[in-house]
Amino acid sequence: MSEHPESPAVPANTPEPTQTPAAVDTAVPSNTAGQLPDSGQEPAQKPLLTPSQAKRANQTLKGMIISVLLTVAVAVPVILINPPNKADTYRAPVDIAAVASQAAPDADFTPWAPQLPEGDYVNFARWITKNVDGIKYWEFGVVTKDDKFVWVRQTAKTNPSWLAAVTQGATPAGTHAVDGIQWELRKRDKTQVLIATRGQSTIVLSSDSGTEPLEKLARLAQREIPAN
Numbered sequence: 001m002s003e004h005p006e007s008p009a010v011p012a013n014t015p016e017p018t019q020t021p022a023a024v025d026t027a028v029p030s031n032t033a034g035q036l037p038d039s040g041q042e043p044a045q046k047p048l049l050t051p052s053q054a055k056r057a058n059q060t061l062k063g064m065i066i067s068v069l070l071t072v073a074v075a076v077p078v079i080l081i082n083p084p085n086k087a088d089t090y091r092a093p094v095d096i097a098a099v100a101s102q103a104a105p106d107a108d109f110t111p112w113a114p115q116l117p118e119g120d121y122v123n124f125a126r127w128i129t130k131n132v133d134g135i136k137y138w139e140f141g142v143v144t145k146d147d148k149f150v151w152v153r154q155t156a157k158t159n160p161s162w163l164a165a166v167t168q169g170a171t172p173a174g175t176h177a178v179d180g181i182q183w184e185l186r187k188r189d190k191t192q193v194l195i196a197t198r199g200q201s202t203i204v205l206s207s208d209s210g211t212e213p214l215e216k217l218a219r220l221a222q223r224e225i226p227a228n
Contacts, residue, residue, distance in 0.1 A: 092123070093121040093122060093123060094122055094123065094124060094125055096113045096114075096122040096125045096140055097113045099113075099125040099126070099127075099140075100112070100113040100125065100138070102127070103126075103127035103138055106127065106129070106136065107127070107136065107138060107156070108156035108157075108200065109154070109155075109156045109199070109200040109201040110200075111127070111138040111154065112138070112152070112154050112201075112203070112221065112224065112225055113125075114142070114217070114220045114221070114224060115220070115224065116142065116220075117145075117216075118145075119144070119145025120142060120143065120144045120145055121142070121143055122140050122141065122142055122143075123141050123142075123143050124140060124141050125138075125139070125140035125141075126138075126139060126140070131162070131165070132161050132162045132165045133159060133161060133162055135155055135157050135158065135159070135162045136155065136157075137153050137154060137155035137166075138153070138154045138155070139151070139152060139153045139154070140152050142213075142217060144213050144216070148207065148209035148210075148212075148213040149207060149208075149209060149213070150205055150206065150207045150209075150213045150214060150217050151205070151206040151207070152203070152204070152205055152217065153166050153203075153204040153206075154201050154202070154203050154204070155201060155202055156200055156201050156202075158202045163195070163204070166204055166206075167186055167188065167191075167193045167204065167206060168188055168191070169188055170186035170187055170188035170191060170192075170193045170206075171186060171187060171188065172184065172185070172186055173185045173186055173187045176194055176211065176214075178194070178215050178218040178219060178222065179219060179222065181196070181218075181222055182196075183195060183196045183218060184196065189208075190208040191206060191207070191208045192206070192207060192208070192210070192211060192214060193205065193206045194214050194218055196218070196221070198221055198222070198225040198226070198227055199225055199226045199227060199228060201225070203218075203221050203225070205217050205218060205221075
């Protein structure tokens, strides 16, 4: 049996049709030449806002513009006052020797004003009188010629709470030798801190640029600040 049913057989003597049916006209009737018939529907019109709606929309747009302008007016001064903490945004060099001489009368030690190598400079220097436990201290920042930064603090009096504050909670991590002299090493994330007592004061060096700039400042401190 065949898988596909066969179509009914056509008798061999079926007479041919003598007339051809008339062609069916499929043309679309029109009432005028070249135009489609009128469907009776008018074209859709765009909705229009009433005067009150237009006024509210305009007020909303004005409010958004004013809000954006106010936000920018507030944000720009904040950004300018607090620039990113990068070496290329640090302030211009300062005369550290002059600032140190102004701080000296109130200090129980000689504020350190290092003789930096060419290309390095101090970008700020100040005498701090109000801090943890009332400890007064001298601080300044050193920017190296390769854009690394070291924060220096110096004080005649120190205690654990003050050290924790100025090192932002850096924890002890052993010692670090600089030309045979041992410095206490502390670490916090990327920040490394070297601490040592030189003469009448304690020196705290902090940097997140590795140990190289710390060692350079430590060598200067060992050379320029008497040990006794």
